[in-house]
Amino acid sequence: MNRLDAFTKSGDKAFVPYVTAGYPGKSETMEIMHLLVEAGADLIELGMPFSDPTADGPVIQAASQDALERGFRIDDYFEVISQFRSWNTVTPIVAFTYYNPVYHVGVDKFVKRLKDAGGDAMLVVDLPFEEQGELRPALDSEDMRLIQLIAPTTPDDRIAQIVERASGFVYQVALKGVTGVRDSLAAGAKDNALRTKSFTDVPVYMGFGVSNAIMASAVAAAADGVIVGSAIVKCIQDNLPNFERALDTLATSLAQATHEPGNHG
Numbered sequence: 001m002n003r004l005d006a007f008t009k010s011g012d013k014a015f016v017p018y019v020t021a022g023y024p025g026k027s028e029t030m031e032i033m034h035l036l037v038e039a040g041a042d043l044i045e046l047g048m049p050f051s052d053p054t055a056d057g058p059v060i061q062a063a064s065q066d067a068l069e070r071g072f073r074i075d076d077y078f079e080v081i082s083q084f085r086s087w088n089t090v091t092p093i094v095a096f097t098y099y100n101p102v103y104h105v106g107v108d109k110f111v112k113r114l115k116d117a118g119g120d121a122m123l124v125v126d127l128p129f130e131e132q133g134e135l136r137p138a139l140d141s142e143d144m145r146l147i148q149l150i151a152p153t154t155p156d157d158r159i160a161q162i163v164e165r166a167s168g169f170v171y172q173v174a175l176k177g178v179t180g181v182r183d184s185l186a187a188g189a190k191d192n193a194l195r196t197k198s199f200t201d202v203p204v205y206m207g208f209g210v211s212n213a214i215m216a217s218a219v220a221a222a223a224d225g226v227i228v229g230s231a232i233v234k235c236i237q238d239n240l241p242n243f244e245r246a247l248d249t250l251a252t253s254l255a256q257a258t259h260e261p262g263n264h265g
Contacts, residue, residue, distance in 0.1 A: 014205060
């Protein structure tokens, strides 16, 4: 069974941290992934550095640019996943990417390399639902999942259309705009998660702007999972070169807030 399917079958709430591959270095990426799993991560969303990350705010943009300037490339991305799998065969990995790198490698080849490395799903943020016709069957053939995105502005009829083809989980975007650290949850975010859940039995995870334990708890009360990206990356940025203790503290608090008993049932 696909690792992502195995986890979602458990019905547990998911804490899903985002990691920019190659930041602040290739070896550090492995350290960060290991630390996050130990802190309570249920899945890892591994971002592929890209020169024009239009869905990402300044924090992740800077991390991606730094990784690229250090020479991190697509081959390194697959190598990181493969190395992760050498000591962790359970935690699902979702490849977070833009379509340009996939197209550059070739859809079938990219998917095959991701599968062979140990990936479980893909989230391609700039690939519209109507243009997934080449990628979806390639993933299906490798028993991998294509994560669908739902925006706060997505109308009901389109939500129904999109989630009909959803697998793994549905990514409910919490706010209008790009990723980034926020002080509070966007207005209507929990209602949007509940609205999307009403259209599907596939788990609905929420991300974009979730930055602390209070927000994670609020999201987990409405959604099936909590995705945290910019806050994770910013914690690393703000505490270089010795980021481990601060990152462990943050990740542990986010995991505990996601998993707290009040968010179940």
